Amino acid sequence: MFVGITNTPRDYAWGSAGAISELLGRSSSGRAEAELWLGAHAGSPSVIADPSQVGGFGTLAEWIAHEPQAALGAELAASTAVSGGVRLPFLLKVLAAATPLSLQAHPSSARAAAAFELENAAGIPLDAPDRNYRDPFHKPELIFALSDTFDALCGFRTIAEIHRILAELRALDIASPDPQAAALDALENRLVGSAGLHDVVEWLLRDGRGGDSGEVSWLVERVVALAEFAAYLTEGGAIVSYARELETVRTLAAAYPGDPGIVISLLLNRVALKRGEALYLPSGNIHAYLSGLGIELMAASDNVLRGGLTPKHIDVDELLDVLDFSPIPVPYLGPTEDSVAGVSVFRPGIPDFELVHIQADATDAGSSAGDGPVPMRQVTLGGPGIALCTSGGFLVAGAASSVVLKRGDSVYITPEEGTLTFAGVGEVFLATTGT
Incomplete structure (x- = not known):
């Protein structure tokens, strides 16, 4: 359905x-x-567009709560x-x-x-x-x-990379009109040993939010000042390492002035x-x-x-217990090996979800003029699904029924539809349970 x-x-x-x-x-x-x-x-x-289709229920949550086997399928309802x-x-x-x-x-x-x-x-x-x-x-x-x-x-950088960022900040500090090396010392002196990242984050959050915040406030203020100095130098033609990270510092300082998260941002991977x-x-x-x-x-x-x-x-204590302080590279998630042309599957390896990106151009049908056969893509559901069309339009057919999706439309799909065929041109995102 x-x-x-x-x-x-x-x-x-x-x-x-x-x-x-x-x-x-x-x-x-x-x-x-x-x-x-x-x-x-x-x-x-989500609001159900036609409640009469599902026994009068107005939202997806109400329907699932009252008729879980019909909405989720027997297996997911039971689990x-x-x-x-x-x-x-x-x-x-x-x-x-x-x-x-x-x-x-x-x-x-x-x-x-x-x-x-x-x-x-x-x-x-x-x-x-x-x-x-x-x-x-x-x-x-x-x-x-x-x-x-x-x-x-997203995720912590290596200690070595953080020290390189600190070295750049020290170079900026030395070149600045009013050097204040001791502000950076307070951070670097804590960034030692296997627990260095944990200790720095705890210090920044605990002392920077209601504790003895003198050192943290000074550090945040100094890092922001050095980021602004870097922007001044860049405008004059100088090349500044970690320019993107320092631009992020300026952005965060404008949105959250004085927040210790400004300094924490330098400990993390910055990705575009x-x-x-x-x-x-x-x-x-x-x-x-x-x-x-x-x-x-x-x-x-x-x-x-x-x-x-x-x-x-x-809650600093709870956050520190939950955080994974292991340095990691940027956690990109690429399409799986079973992805095919026009269908990219992003599967993180958990049972809760996976994302399918479906895309088709007019030329995919085999005609540069767009007047050939309609492009078709097939996806097999792992359970129930939700599809959202962000451009173009598709006829979506499953084992039991079909629906027309156009830009801005979204549908909930019950698992008995099985393998779905998307015929059309445009872009659709399909969320379903993991396999």
């Missing part, structure tokens, strides 16, 4: 005005458009009932960031389940601003860039995805989206542990 679904973009302050509406060919709301949610998450469940309640395990989003989001990380399944029960036992309300765990689930996620570039911070590239951010990975338009696919959870660049609650 193909069930038409829709939703209204969430207007978080960091959203880009009109970007999601423009992508989907809709009239702009005139407000910030940050995230369009397509799924059954209670925070913003999710055992693991914490019948649910669609993934959430598909269109995300449009005009300004940086908070630094954050997400817990593992085991930690989320245990900590959720502990907070329940402590009587902390689910909507309390100082609560960490809103549900017992993990929240790994991937982001696929739709804009020409999508900028992000090109359109069509993707990142996978597993449990424990510290990250922040900086700007751009993308398709985000995640496990359906609200568990976010923040680590800076936010006025919201930060």
Whole structure:
């Protein structure tokens, strides 16, 4: 069964005005458009376009709750009932960031389940601003860039690379009108040994947010001043190493003045995805989206542990326990080996989700004039799915029924449709469970 679904973009302050509406060919709301949610998450469940198609239920969440076997299929309905309640395990989003989001990380399944029960036992309300765990689930996620570039911070750099950045800051400090080497000493003296990254992050967050913040405040102020000095030198024709990282410092300082996350950004990989590239951010990975338009696919959870660049609650102890401090390269996620022309599958290796990118041009049909056979792509569902068309149009046929998708349309697909054939020209994103 193909069930038409829709939703209204969430207007978080960091959203880009009109970007999601423009992508989907809709009239702009005139407000910030940050995230369009397509799924059954209670925070913003998708609205069913024709409730009579599913027995009168108005949202996808209501239908799944009342008729899980019909909506999810018997296998997924049974497995999710055992693991914490019948649910669609993934959430598909269109995300449009005009300004940086908070630094954050997400817990593992085991930690989320245990900590959720502990907070329940402590009587902390689910909507309390100082609560960490809103549900017992993990929240790994991937982001696929739709804009020409999508900028992000993700995962810790190597200690050696961080020292090279500090060496550049020291060179700028020496060249500046008012050198203040001691501000950088406070950071570098802590960045030693196997626990160096842990110790620096703990110091920055604990002392920089309500503790003895003199050293941290001075360091943040000095790093920002040196980043501004680097911009001045660049305008004069000088070549500055790590110019992109220092530009990020200036951007973050404008959005979150004085926040210790400004310095933490220098400890992290800085990446500019090109359109069509993707990142996978597993449990424990510290990250922040900086700007751009993308398709985000995640496990359906609200568990976010923040680590800076936010006025919201930060539980330093819990964050430090959840973070993976192992230095890693940029966590790109490429298409799998079983991807074929026009169908790219992004499979992170977890049961919650995978993303399929389907694209077809008129010339793919075998005629440069576009008047030949209609291009066709095939995808086999791993379970239920959600498809979103971002350009063009397709006839989508499954084992039991079919539907026409055009730009801006989205549908929920029940698993009995099996192998789907997409006939048409344009672009579609399909989220389904992992295989």
